[in-house]
Structures are given as structure tokens and as C-alpha cells.
Amino acid sequence: MANPAKLTVTPLTVNGNALRGAGDAIDTNGTVPVAAADYGGAMGRLLIEVTEDNVRALTVTVLHGDNPPAVREGLGDLAVAVAQNTTRVIGPLESARFVQNDGTLQVTFTGTGGAATCHVRTYLIPKN
Amino acid sequence: MANPAKLTVRTIVGNNALAWPAADTIDTTGTVPVVAADMGGEADRVALLVTARGAVSARVAAGDLPPAVRQPLGDLSLPLASALAASVLINPAGANNDVLYTANVAGSQGNQLSVQYIDPGLPSQSLWVDVFERHAIRVHLATGAGGAITSTAAEVIAAVNAHWFAGHLVTAANGAGSSGAAAVTAVAETSLAGGADMDATHAALTTALAGDNNDIIWTAAVGGAAGNDITIAYVDPGAEDEALAVTVTENAIEVSLETSPEVAASVETELTGEDNDLVFTAVTPGAAGNSITITYTDPAGNDQSLDVTVVGTDINVSLATGSGGAITSTAAEVLAAVNADGEAKLLVLASLPDGATGAGVVTAMSETALTGGDDGGAITSTAADIITEVASTPAAAALVSGANAAANDGTGVVTAMAATALTGGADLMALYGPFESARFVQDNGDLNINFEILNGEADVICFRLPRG
Numbered sequence: 001m002a003n004p005a006k007l008t009v010t011p012l013t014v015n016g017n018a019l020r021g022a023g024d025a026i027d028t029n030g031t032v033p034v035a036a037a038d039y040g041g042a043m044g045r046l047l048i049e050v051t052e053d054n055v056r057a058l059t060v061t062v063l064h065g066d067n068p069p070a071v072r073e074g075l076g077d078l079a080v081a082v083a084q085n086t087t088r089v090i091g092p093l094e095s096a097r098f099v100q101n102d103g104t105l106q107v108t109f110t111g112t113g114g115a116a117t118c119h120v121r122t123y124l125i126p127k128n
Numbered sequence: 129m130a131n132p133a134k135l136t137v138r139t140i141v142g143n144n145a146l147a148w149p150a151a152d153t154i155d156t157t158g159t160v161p162v163v164a165a166d167m168g169g170e171a172d173r174v175a176l177l178v179t180a181r182g183a184v185s186a187r188v189a190a191g192d193l194p195p196a197v198r199q200p201l202g203d204l205s206l207p208l209a210s211a212l213a214a215s216v217l218i219n220p221a222g223a224n225n226d227v228l229y230t231a232n233v234a235g236s237q238g239n240q241l242s243v244q245y246i247d248p249g250l251p252s253q254s255l256w257v258d259v260f261e262r263h264a265i266r267v268h269l270a271t272g273a274g275g276a277i278t279s280t281a282a283e284v285i286a287a288v289n290a291h292w293f294a295g296h297l298v299t300a301a302n303g304a305g306s307s308g309a310a311a312v313t314a315v316a317e318t319s320l321a322g323g324a325d326m327d328a329t330h331a332a333l334t335t336a337l338a339g340d341n342n343d344i345i346w347t348a349a350v351g352g353a354a355g356n357d358i359t360i361a362y363v364d365p366g367a368e369d370e371a372l373a374v375t376v377t378e379n380a381i382e383v384s385l386e387t388s389p390e391v392a393a394s395v396e397t398e399l400t401g402e403d404n405d406l407v408f409t410a411v412t413p414g415a416a417g418n419s420i421t422i423t424y425t426d427p428a429g430n431d432q433s434l435d436v437t438v439v440g441t442d443i444n445v446s447l448a449t450g451s452g453g454a455i456t457s458t459a460a461e462v463l464a465a466v467n468a469d470g471e472a473k474l475l476v477l478a479s480l481p482d483g484a485t486g487a488g489v490v491t492a493m494s495e496t497a498l499t500g501g502d503d504g505g506a507i508t509s510t511a512a513d514i515i516t517e518v519a520s521t522p523a524a525a526a527l528v529s530g531a532n533a534a535a536n537d538g539t540g541v542v543t544a545m546a547a548t549a550l551t552g553g554a555d556l557m558a559l560y561g562p563f564e565s566a567r568f569v570q571d572n573g574d575l576n577i578n579f580e581i582l583n584g585e586a587d588v589i590c591f592r593l594p595r596g
Contacts, residue, residue, distance in 0.1 A: 012175060015188075015564055017206040020177065020557035044594075047140065051148075060145075080145040087148030092594050094143050125175070125593045126562060 003028045007048070007107065009038040011124040023051065023119035026109045031063065032120075036103025039124050043095040043105055047123045054085040055117035061108040062093060066101035073097055082118065092125070131156050135577065135590040137166040137174070142594050151179065151587035154579045159189065162590055164573025171568055171575045173593045175561035181352035182584010183212055183324035185236035188563055189578050192571035201567050203578065207235030207325040208558055210351075212582070214238030214323030217303050218245065224310040225281040226303025229265075229288075231320055232296065236580050238323035241265065241297055245284070247314035251275040255283055257291040264317060265294045282308035324582045331355030331553025334533050335545060342511045342540030343533035348550055349526060350584045355553030358527050362514070362545040368504025372513055376523035380547060383518070386509040393417030393501025396481060397424075397493060404459045404488030408466070408476045410498055417501035420475050424462070424493035426455055434461055438471035447490060460486030512538030562593060 004024045012018055026032070039046050050060050060080045064073040075097050082088050098105055109116035131154050138149040154160065167174050178186050188204040190196070211234035219226045231238025240263045248268055255270040267288065269279040285300040285308060298320070302308045328351030335343045348355030357379045369389035375382050392413040397405045410417025420441045427446050434448040434457050445466065447457040457465075463478040463486055476498070480486050515530035515538065528550070532538045568575055579586065 012559060012562070014172070014562055015204055015206075015567070017208065017558050017560045019208065020559055044142070047593075078143060078145075089140060089146040089148070089591075090144075091140070092142050097143070123559070 003030055003032050003109070005032075006038065007032055007034045007120055007122045009034060009046070009122045009124050012126055014126050018123075020121065023049070023121040026116050026118045026120055029110050029116050031106050031108040033104040033106050034122060039105070041095075041103055042124065043093045043099055045125045045127070046091050046093055046105065047125060048090040048107065049087060049121040049123070050080075050082050050090065051087040051119045051121075052082050052084055053117045053119060055111075056114050057084045057112040058082050058116040058118060059110045059112070060088070060090060061110065062090065062098055063106040063108060064097060065095075065099040069095075069101060070099050071096050131158055131160050131579070134161050134163045134166070135176075135588060137162060137590050137592050139592040140594055149589055151589045153585055153587055154184070155581060155585040157580050159576050159578050161570075162575040162577065167575065167592050169573050170592070171563050171565040173562055173595065174575055175559055175591045175593055176577070177557060177559050177589040177591065178326065179587040180326040180328045180556040180558075180584065181354060181586065182350045183327040183582035184584065184586040185323070185325035185580040185582075186560060186586065186588070187236055187325070187578040187580070188560075188568050189570075189576035191567060191569045195571065196565070196567055196569050198564065198567040204563070204568070205235050205237040205325060206560055207233070207237070208556070210327040210329070210556060211235040212322060212324040212327050214241065214320035216243060216318055216320045218243055218312075218315055218318060219303065220245070220313040220315055222310055222313075224307040225312045226306040227281050227285055227308075227312075228301050228303045229298045229320060230301070231298055231323060234323065235325045236323045238320050239580065240319075242317045242319045243267070243298075243315070244317040245269055245312055245315040247271075247277055249275070255279045255287050257287050257294050259291070259293045259297065263297075265298065269312065269314065277311055277313060280309055280311050281306065284312055322582065324580065326556050326558060328352040328556040328584065329552060329554040331358060331550035333360060333548055333550040335542075335548075337543045337545060339543065340540050341536045341538060342542045343536045344511050344515060344530045344538075345533050346528045346530050346550060348528055348553055351553065352555045352584055353553050355550055358550045359547040360528070360545070360550070361547035362542055364507055364544040366505065372509050372517050374517050374521040374524050376521070376527065379527065381518070381524050381527060382547075383509075383514055385507045385542065385544065386513065388502065388504045388506045388508050390414050390504035391500060391502040393420060393498035395422065395496055395498045397422075397490075397496070399491045399493060401491060402488045403484055403486065404490045405481055405484065406459050406463055406486070407479045407481055408498060409479065410501055411473070411475060411477055413501065414503045415501045417498050420498045421495045422476070422493070422498070423495045424490055426492040429453060434465050436465050436469040436472050438469070438475065441475060442495070443472050443475060447492065455489060455491065457490055458487055459484070459490055462490055507541055507543065510539055510541055511536065514542060
């Protein structure tokens with residue numbers, strides 16, 4: 001197997017519902033983007049839910065962006081430790097810090113002592 | 129258990145990570161608020177993650193006006209693909225007048241619908257239908273000249289389905305086994321029930337036994353991953369003449385199978401002549417009786433006496449003869465001789481066939497074995513028997529329901545089966561919201577969630593989303 005080419009974004013809608021599906025399977029250490037077109041460039045409305053598959057802890061790192069356009073990229077990456085068999089919700093995220101010059105958001109998955117093994121669900125919350 | 133007094137709000141903060149929060153468990157139908165102070169008065173930032181472990185609904189209640197200016201749009205029901213349609217069987221007294229009403233839209237919204245049959249109380253009225261306040265279907269029945277109701281179930285079905293709005297809400301059809309030809313009676317307002325917005329995936333097991341027409345699909349009564357903990361075993365009791373029985377220990381269903389009784393071997397003679405036959409039945413039931421033989425021997429001499437001898441399991445009856453050498457023993461005499469013989473009576477019991485007197489003279493008969501002896505203990509339960517027995521055992525019926533597997537008619541005898549778990553059950557999770565404050569906020573600022581628990585329960589995590 002291999003990681004997906006990009007994370008799948010599920011938009012939430014006002015007064016609507018969405019199935020919480022299986023999510024994208026991550027089984028390899030590496031970086032997976034969220035494509036700009038999939039989240040409408042609205043990084044401030046993006047939530048990333050990471051569920052470790054009860055194999056090993058991992059670190060999810062949201063990579064700092066490129067300047068330009070990410071004028072606050074100097075604040076660096078956002079690293080989130082996800083313990084074995086737990087779930088974390090990451091975000092929303094600041095475009096000025098994390099957006100790449102191609103509009104993507106880059107997320108790196110690194111297992112502790114082995115391959116990262118988790119499922120990722122990515123949501124775009126509506127404007128409010 | 130009971131529902132919490134309010135849903136716990138978990139706030140998601142930007143550029144941060146929220147550890148997955150504990151859920152509030154909802155196990156009772158009722159309203160649970162999201163309190164205004166907990167969500168900062170911003171209903172439009174509230175989202176619910178509902179995990180269904182059964183058939184449940186989470187409806188957002190319409191708010192108060194003021195402040196919810198769009199409150200007239202009503203409650204928000206969000207059925208998923210797995211939603212269940214509400215229904216009700218209107219079953220007036222008498223046969224062939226049952227009507228099943230099923231909501232056309234699956235989900236909890238259908239539980240708001242009702243059906244009523246109204247006797248106009250006047251003669252010569254026509255059948256007509258109206259819908260009161262968008263949810264109450266009222267069927268005004270036709271009457272004859274004397275004022276008696278004349279509307280049949282079929283006429284009611286046609287009228288409801290043809291009504292522009294009632295036919296939009298429900299589909300009416302004959303109840304099972306009802307022709308619809310009989311007249312209905314007045315029926316008080318009766319609500320549809322059983323609608324649910326979410327039904328978790330039910331665990332199931334399709335048996336694959338040796339033999340034909342004996343496989344069953346067992347389906348967990350309540351959807352969700354917990355159904356995978358249910359096991360079913362068919363147990364051969366290893367004894368004869370056992371009854372079919374179902375026992376339940378927590379999630380383990382054990383079906384102790386019915387077995388055949390032991391049967392005594394027997395034979396009824398078929399001699400030439402009238403009223404001269406006997407029935408010989410093995411004293412000890414079981415297959416061993418099939419080795420017993422009976423022989424009637426003509427001694428081929430004059431004035432011989434009736435005599436019984438036994439060698440092993442072979443009984444020989446040497447028949448009496450007269451002065452001319454003809455056989456003179458009657459069936460009744462043979463019966464008495466066999467039953468009086470010290471060895472023969474340990475092997476068989478002789479008796480007269482129904483209606484016989486045994487007065488007829490017997491004939492010689494070559495060695496004839498008793499047949500049909502059986503040790504018993506063979507499994508006799510069919511798949512249909514087991515489905516019925518499980519359904520009539522409340523503790524088992526609360527766990528599973530059975531149906532004939534595809535291409536099986538249930539008539540086949542089952543075999544023993546080791547405890548086997550149902551599989552495939554899965555909880556169903558859905559995100560609801562965020563919600564429109566202008567429609568749902570109450571005059572105290574709360575957001576009210578009406579939970580309907582058809583079966584099972586729901587876990588709910590209430591998120592307060594960041595501003596988008």
C-alpha cells in the first residue's frame with residue numbers, strides 16, 4: 001500500500017449532515033497534501049482528524065508554508081503527537097503560516113519507531 | 129442510565145490539536161439542550177458527531193420566535209441512507225380490512241404522522257380524505273342510507289394514495305393476508321412509529337450447514353459493532369427424545385436441537401387368511417431389536433402341540449396340528465404362547481392388530497425380522513423450527529432474528545454448529561451541523577436536540593467549531 005496522493009476533504013454544510021466515513025488510510029511515513037482546490041483556499045476552515053490505528057504512536061506535522069504567500073511561516077511547523085489508539089482533531093489552521101506557494105497544505109506523518117499507521121478525515125467547515 | 133442534562137461542548141481552537149473528547153451517551157428518547165453559555169450563544173458554530181449503536185435520531189428542534197425568525201421552517205430531521213421508514217398497521221375489528229401505512233420519506237419525521245378513520249355519524253356520506261396541520265391524515269368514511277359505514281379497506285387505500293397530500297406523506301397498502309374487501313370501522317388517531325434517521329449496520333451470520341434448505345440468515349436485532357459479539361451455536365444434545373430449546377447467556381445463544389426418540393422394532397405378520405395376524409414388538413427399544421426374527425414352523429406331523437423355542441434372538445413358533453396334520457394354532461394361541469415363553473417374552477411382546485380377535489388359524493411363516501428399531505438421538509430440528517423457537521424466546525429475540533437464507537425454504541434438518549459469531553456490525557457515525565441560529569435558537573439561547581432512540585443508544589460529541 002501507499003499513502004493517498006492527497007487527503008480527501010469532506011465539506012460540512014449548514015443544517016446538513018455528513019457520514020463520518022473510514023477516512024484516508026496512512027500506512028507510510030511521508031507528506032500528504034491537502035489540495036488548494038479541495039478546501040477552496042480556506043485553510044481557516046479546515047479540520048484534520050487523525051485516528052491512530054492502535055499500531056504505534058505517531059507525530060503529525062503541519063508544515064510551515066512558503067513566504068510568499070505565508071508571511072508568518074517563520075513560526076515554523078505545527079507538530080502534534082498522536083498517541084497509540086487515540087484521535088486528535090487538528091486545526092483550523094492559519095493560512096498566513098501554513099499555505100504553500102501552490103496553495104496546498106502539507107501534512108507529514110511520522111510513526112514512532114516504524115511506519116505511521118492511521119486514518120485521516122479532513123473536514124471543511126462552512127463559513128459562519 | 130439516563131440522558132445527560134445537557135450536551136458537553138468541546139471547543140476547537142485554531143492552530144491547535146484537540147484530544148478526542150469523551151462522548152455523551154444518549155439512551156432515552158427526549159430533549160437534551162446545548163446550553164447557550166457553553167456555546168457562547170453561537171448555535172451556528174455547533175456541530176454534533178453522532179455515533180449510532182442502534183436505530184436513533186437526532187432532530188434539531190425549531191427555536192422560539194423571537195429570537196428565531198426562521199423558526200416556522202420547523203424542526204430539522206436529517207435522515208441518512210440507512211434511515212428507517214415509520215409505519216403503522218390500522219387494524220379494525222374483523223378480517224380483510226387491515227391497512228398498512230408507511231411513510232414515504234424514511235426517518236424520524238415519519239413518526240410525526242398519524243392516521244384516523246372518522247365515522248361521519250350521518251347517512252349517505254361519501255368517502256374523503258384531508259390532512260390536518262400537515263401531519264394528521266383523516267379519513268372520513270362513507271356511510272349508507274342507514275348511516276352504517278360502507279367504506280372498504282380497498283376504497284380507503286385508494287382514497288389515501290390518490291389524495292394530493294396524504295399520498296405524498298404515506299403509502300397505504302393492504303395488511304399482510306388482508307384482501308381489503310371488508311368494510312373498516314372508525315379508528316382513533318394513531319401515530320406512525322419506527323422511523324429513525326440512522327440505523328447502524330446490523331451484524332449478521334449466514335449459516336453454511338451440510339444439507340439443503342437448512343441455512344438461516346441471523347441478523348442482530350440492534351445495529352452496531354456490539355452485534356459482532358453475538359454468537360449462535362447449534363448443539364446436538366447427544367441423547368434421544370430431546371426437545372428443541374434455546375438458552376441465552378449474555379450474548380451467546382445456544383440452540384439445543386430436537387432429537388428423535390428411540391423406537392422399538394416391530395413386525396406385523398401378513399399371513400394368508402382372516403384374523404390371524406399378530407404384531408411382534410421388541411421389548412427393548414432400539415436398533416438391536418432389528419436382529420430379532422420370528423418364524424412359524426409347520427411341524428409336518430399329526431397332533432403336534434404348539435411350542436416356542438428361542439435361539440439367540442431367533443424365535444421359532446412350532447405350530448400345533450390336528451389329526452390330519454393341518455395347522456390348528458390360532459393367532460390368539462400363538463400370542464399367548466409367545467408371551468408366556470420365558471425366553472421369548474424377554475425379546476418381544478405379541479399383540480393383536482387393531483380390531484383383530486386372533487381367532488383365525490395361522491399359517492407357516494418363514495423367518496421374518498422385526499424392523500424399524502432405532503436408537504434415537506438423530507437431530508430432527510429444521511431451520512424453520514429453529515427460527516420459530518428463537519423468535520419465541522424473548523432473550524434470544526432481543527438479540528437476533530432469523531430468516532431463511534437465499535434459496536432455502538427452511539424445511540431441511542440442521543446439523544450441529546459450533547458457536548459462531550455474527551459479523552459485519554458497525555456503528556454509524558455522522559456529523560450534523562452547524563446549525564442556523566435564526567431557525568433553531570430558543571428564547572433562552574439554548575439549542576434543543578430531540579433524540580429518538582428506537583433501539584440501542586447514541587454517543588454524541590458536541591463540537592463548537594471555530595469561526596469559519
